[in-house]
Amino acid sequence: MKSTCRLLLLMVYIVSASCVSKKSNLEAADVGQLEEQYEYLYKSIKDVKESPKPMPRTTKNDKLVNVGPYDWTSGFYPGSLWQLYGLTGNDVWKERATAYTEKLDTIQYWEGNHDVGFIIECSYGNGLKYQDSNAYEEVIVQTAKSLSTRFKPNAGVLQSWEWNKKWDCPVIIDNMMNLELLFHATKISGDSTFYDIAVSHADTTIKNHFRDDGSSFHVVDYNPATGEVIQKNTHQGYSDDSAWARGQAWGLYGYVMVYRETKDPKYLRHAEKIANFIKTHPNLPNDQVPYWDYDVSPGENTLRDASAAAITASALLELSTYDTDTSSKDYLKWGNDIIDSLSSKTYLAKVGTNGGFLLKHSVGSKPHGVELDVPLNYADYYYLEALSRQKQISK
Template sequence: MKTLIKFSSLLFIVILNQACKENHSETLPYDDIVQKSAKQYAKMHQTIYPEINNKKFIPRTINDKGQPTLVGIYDWTSGFYAGSLWYLNFLTADSKWEKPALEYTKKLDSIQYWGGNHDVGFIIECSYGNALKKTVSKAFDSVIVQTAKSLATRFHPKAGIIQSWNASKKWNCPVIIDNMMNLELLFHATKISGDSTYYDIAVSHADKTLENHFRPDNSSYHVLNYDVETGDILNRNTHQGLADDSAWARGQAWGLYGFTVCYRETKKPNYLKQAIKIADYIKNHPNLPNDKIPYWDYNASATNETPRDASAAAITASALYELSSFMGVEGEKYENFADKIMLSLSSPNYFADKATNANFLLKHSVGSIPHGVEIDVPLNYADYYFLEALYRHKNINQ
């Protein structure tokens, strides 16, 4: 009998191990990819640092000649480079990254007073927000709170939403799914200041987005045009997707990430439920390629010529790791999905060879195909969310 029990136990372990191997057929080469990332960015820093006192000094992408395209602080992507330097500091535990991370972060100081765009959340939370993970600083706290005040000026109480872009001939009050990413800054500001105003604005915006932005299949529209007095939806459109009724890949990732953050900060079950629905939409989409790196739009033609979007994949992976941490055993399938995405992004198909790609990490991202810009190029936010995903992978496995 004892022999039978031992055999049964051994058989169970063998079956369990086999199941684990099937779920994790490959292991993410964490140490190797961190080392490669650090070497790439060390070269990038060496190349672009001489420009730091110029108006344009932050690497965003590359030009037609393969040279880095630099932008100034009011570009919506200006916080990602500083954020990537912070994540390299966290990932490598090498203090050499802290000085440049601080320097590029402090260069964004004046953004805290800018109310001209909703993207201040991207800019400041990715830079100063990450700096505060490393440094206790009342000055940095003040930047977060002041930026939240500036962002709050774009809130329309009657409609319950934060306006994304300024009014134009096309839209009265456009609100884009990307705006979910700026709510983290508002939650952070309430934690620092104790002023619930910012928290309440974030929750209001998230509730209205949940109510109005999603289709029955849990894909999201890109742009909603609001009447700020009544809260009525005047139009549902796209700006960077294939069509008004299509599922722009990066937009789906923004929604997944944003509602995961909202659940983290509020513990409201409806936000977790929505994040899971979006994750399942992405995970089970029939047009998702086998390597789990989406085409630029989930409704785009599935051909070898159709551009992929590594930035959407990196954002998705980072969000999935955090989502999985809220779900216990049920979260394992989302962690496994994130692992598969990261394995692809870490492969030579997407991760650049040493000293190529203008020293950006990832190849094959898409900015905006309808506008004919940044197609099949590296993008600084693809790198940022890739490094963040590595950081979250590390924390989960610890």
């Protein structure tokens, strides 16, 4: 009898352990822990109201590094606060998200950089998911007008940087992410000009940025008058011909998003091609968190990039909701596997460490020796967005 009871208890334990191992990633990530960590980060920001640099970006020598509104990453912190509000329903995050979003008000008039799409869509764009606001809609449309001034019609692209000594009209793969703001502005205003610019940029980028295997160059330089491609380079990757990890993630996310906005199947097929490159690459580690470039030699001391993994995971979760050549369950499992890795002790920081950021082990720019093996606010943003997408998928 005792042996029978022990057997039954063992079976219950095995079943229970199995259920625990298969619990949702949202539970595994422990949203309460995420809130505690971001409460720590919030209290660590110095002179929040008065500082000209109110947005936490990373750490340096274990000290928090804040940036001002015109830094390309300034929209990610308010965006993360919106994501936390969506995950928890806790009004404190909505209040803080609103306050930090509205610190970016002047960006809507900035014509000097393509990253206004990142900045405003992550902040004001996310804000519109949780509240009706004519003022927020006006900011989206005005920012789209500012971004559109960077469109070079003869080349069919939005110019990324002003860097005339090295490039004439550089376009980086990151720029795909800024197209979401243009699509959003068309929905609000009814002005198809923004939509047309976004589609032109997406089409030209498919044509010139990508190799046959689905990987992309980082920078393509155009003659803005003729549209001729002058050169193809990298700025943050290992070499001109390598596949910079975060660049591949930007491309995947960008084309999943363009498919969502256009429903043109060519963008879905292209997103799948990028995903296949990433998934089948021999240098992709078993935990699915890539090295900072797919063409660097893997090794114990080779830097990983959690930000690239988080962006990829968020893109895969959205991709799993569409009819694709590959089973949507495969994309969903892959995205969940990445989130499982990022939610492990290896990458998810303990409360009160890591400067208050969630994820460890990201890379800003290895060739420039900048932000190596540190937390980055955009890694947190896309990790939280991925968790939000998991929550929606599981409903």
